Amino acid sequence: MSGYFSDLITGSKSLLSGLGVTFKAMVSPVVTVQYPREKIDVTPAIRGHIDLVKDEGTGAHRCIVCLSCMKICPCQCITVEGEKQEGVKGKVLTLFTLDFTKCSLCGLCVESCRPRAIDFCSEYELAGFSREEFFYDLLKRVKERA
Incomplete structure (x- = not known):
């Protein structure tokens, strides 16, 4: 019976940890660039042809x-x-x-x-x-x- 409750507590901690990561990603600023319309600044050390x-x-x-x-x-x-x-x-x-x-x-x-x-x-x-x-x-x- 004690194994059941320890698994329940461990699972709850894991669930809350995952929800915390998800909530942190939701409130952080967007870093996605809409590529064809927005261009990113490339590094001067780019190695093209x-x-x-x-x-x-x-x-x-x-x-x-x-x-x-x-x-x-x-x-x-x-x-x-x-x-x-x-x-x-x-x-x-x-x-x-x-x-x-x-x-x-x-x-x-x-x-x-x-x-x-x-x-x-x-x-x-x-x-x-x-x-x-x-x-x-x-x-x-x-x-x-x-």
């Missing part, structure tokens, strides 16, 4: 076509091409593409870039209906921002 960094002085990119990002990429999702042009010291970047369907966001390309020409982008709303929407021409994106 890579993007070419625009040079502050010239407004162009910083890439010197050293190919270190393409060589170190384990997924082989970066394609970089450059050519030697008349009257220009070094190579000139002609193609810089990213196949985001293969990218694992490991960050090795960003770490290996000596002139700090690539960095992570802060875009997080990446959605598409076809595979071609995830092939980014990063050189074109830099020119559009300039």
Whole structure:
């Protein structure tokens, strides 16, 4: 008989504890964000896809076509091409593409870039209906921002 009452008291304590948690959640402020209508502030350390960094002085990119990002990429999702042009010291970047369907966001390309020409982008709303929407021409994106 004493086991019955101890179980009853333990169950009542458990019920009141659960009701206390529920009541506390009811009176606390709402933290849910209605996503499509309300946007949240993302942290500056977000790691989206890579993007070419625009040079502050010239407004162009910083890439010197050293190919270190393409060589170190384990997924082989970066394609970089450059050519030697008349009257220009070094190579000139002609193609810089990213196949985001293969990218694992490991960050090795960003770490290996000596002139700090690539960095992570802060875009997080990446959605598409076809595979071609995830092939980014990063050189074109830099020119559009300039």
